[in-house]
Amino acid sequence: MSIEKVARIAGVSTATVSRVLNGNPAVKADTRDKVLAAIEACEYRPNLLARQLRTSRSRMLLVLVSNITNPFCARVVRGIEEEAEKQGYHILLCNSESRLTRESAYLRLLSGKVVDGVITMDAISCLPGLTTLIGDSPWVQCGEGDPGYRASSVTIDNFKAAAAAVEHLAASGYQRIALINGDLRYLYSQQREAGYRAACDKNWQAVVYTDSLEYQAGVQAMAELFTLPEPPDAVFAISDALAGGALHYAHQQGLRVPEDVAIMGFDGVPFGSVTYPPLTTIEQPMHQLGVRSVQLLLERIDNPEVETVNEILDWKLVVRGSV
Numbered sequence: 001m002s003i004e005k006v007a008r009i010a011g012v013s014t015a016t017v018s019r020v021l022n023g024n025p026a027v028k029a030d031t032r033d034k035v036l037a038a039i040e041a042c043e044y045r046p047n048l049l050a051r052q053l054r055t056s057r058s059r060m061l062l063v064l065v066s067n068i069t070n071p072f073c074a075r076v077v078r079g080i081e082e083e084a085e086k087q088g089y090h091i092l093l094c095n096s097e098s099r100l101t102r103e104s105a106y107l108r109l110l111s112g113k114v115v116d117g118v119i120t121m122d123a124i125s126c127l128p129g130l131t132t133l134i135g136d137s138p139w140v141q142c143g144e145g146d147p148g149y150r151a152s153s154v155t156i157d158n159f160k161a162a163a164a165a166v167e168h169l170a171a172s173g174y175q176r177i178a179l180i181n182g183d184l185r186y187l188y189s190q191q192r193e194a195g196y197r198a199a200c201d202k203n204w205q206a207v208v209y210t211d212s213l214e215y216q217a218g219v220q221a222m223a224e225l226f227t228l229p230e231p232p233d234a235v236f237a238i239s240d241a242l243a244g245g246a247l248h249y250a251h252q253q254g255l256r257v258p259e260d261v262a263i264m265g266f267d268g269v270p271f272g273s274v275t276y277p278p279l280t281t282i283e284q285p286m287h288q289l290g291v292r293s294v295q296l297l298l299e300r301i302d303n304p305e306v307e308t309v310n311e312i313l314d315w316k317l318v319v320r321g322s323v
Contacts, residue, residue: 003017003018004019005042006035006038006039007038007043008084008233009038009042010031010034010035010038011034012034012035014033016031016035016039017035017039020032020035020036020088021088024258027282036155043074043156056127058088058114058116059088059089059090059103059108060089060091060092060114060115060116060118060148061080061084061089061090061091061092061115061117061118061119061297061298062091062094062107062109062110062115062117062118062119062154063077063080063091063092063093063094063117063118063119063121063292064094064096064103064106064118064119064120064121064122065077065093065094065095065121066096066097066098066121066122066123066186067095067097067098067212067305068093068095069214070213070239070241071240071241071249071267071269071270071271072143072239072240072267072269072284072286073121074289075269075286075287076121076142076143076286076287076289076290076293077091077093077288077290078242078287078290079286079287079288079289079291079293079294080119080142080290080291080293080294081290082287082290082291083290083291083294083295084294087294087298089116089294089298092106092109092114092115096122098122098123098125098126098185099134100126100129100130103122103126103129103130103133104133107133107134108129108298110134110135110137115289116138116301117137117138117139117140117297117298117301118134118137118138118139118140118165118297119139119140119141119142119293119294119297120139120140120141120142120144120151121141121142121143121144122144123183123185123186123187124144124146124185124186124187124190125145125185125186126185127141127144127149129259130305131149131150134147136304138297138300138301138304139152139297139300140152140153140154140293140296140297140300141153141154141155142154142155142208142289142293143155143188143289143292144186144187144188145187145212145310145311145312146187150308151308152296152297152299152300152308152309152310152311153283153308153309153310153311154289154292154293154296154309154311154313155188155289155311155312155313156284156285156289156312156313156314156315157193157312158187158188158191158195158316159191159192159194159195159198160189161192161195161197161266161282161315162192162193162194162195162196162199162236162238162266162282163195163196163198163199164195164199164282164317165195165196165219165236165264165266165282165317166195166196166199166200166236167199168280168317168319168323169236169262169264169323170199170200172234172258172262172323173322174233174234174262175201175233176204176206176207176230176231176232176233176234177196177200177201177204177205177232177234177235177236178205178206178225178232178234178235178236179192179196179200179205179206179207179208179235179236179237179238180207180208180209180210180218180221180222180225180235180236180238180242180243180246181193181207181208181209181210181238181239182209182210182212182213182214182238182239182242183209183211184209185209188238189238192209192238192266193238196236203315204230206225206228208224209220209221210223210242213238213239213240213241213242214242214245215241215242215244215245215248216245217242217245218237218241218242218243218244218245218246218247218248218249219245219246219248219249220245221245221246221247222228222235222245222246222250223249226249226253226299231261232261233260233261233262234261234262234263234264234323235256235261235263235264236264237263237265237266238266239265239266239267240265240266240267240268240269240271240272240279240281241267241269242265243263243264243265243266243272243279243281243322244265244271244272244275244279245274246263246271247263247276247279247322250263251276255261257277257321257322258277258321258322258323262280262322262323263279263280263322264279264280264281264282264322264323265279265280266281266284267282267283267284267286268282268283268284268286268316268318269286273320273321277320277321277322278320278321278322279320279322280317280318280319280320280321280322280323281318281320282312282315282316282317282318283315283316283317283318284315285313285314285315288313289313292311294315296309296311
């Protein structure tokens, strides 16, 4: 099937079909819908190699995700994919585990022009190596934003959000507030711990570190906290998955939440609203983080001289039954 047949069925010019295929935002919504319907009816598949040769673009974006099983990462990727598709792009997803050896294989696609740019969600500790591998190619950091690097970034103020979480627990009457933290290779882990320590009573602080953000790691961390001579009466975890594990441990031990121990998470992923009791949490704008990452990357692809942007999005304290 040809682009000319698609144009005839949709009742538009071949130039209009081309603009729709290339994600041109100037096309009216009703016209775009007609063209897309005609493409589907014809089962038209554009010749991507020929288009790349004509435009010097692959219309593919590489997305490096530290852990795709993390519910937070999955929600951000959904925002990335939806915005990329809206702009006429597709994504290539790499579950990097923040390992440069794995990332380097994928980043060779930049030099080969297989992808036009890259969005990273990797640990801050990887950034020096990524800078070398990515070179001058278009690049946006998502969730891990460090203004010290030439890449644009989009994130939240993790320090203020964590401090607000602790302040909410303290205002609710809790005095021994512990922190379940993750890998300090990540800037957000460092920032959330700094916010915790700034807002917490310096006479009583307890931090347990995990090697992952998974549910079971939260169970183990909570068990460790309850070996203390004076266990906490509130626990703040840097992810909802860790908080969910902490909640599971509390139920196993017959602890009432929040009467015996309050538990608070971070991220605002959907399962936190259906736990028992539902998790109080700091809600990140996960979908918008993904959307803005794509928008900032495409700005850099369209204009390599555009200034870098370090964008801070709003977060929200969501109060539920666990505090």
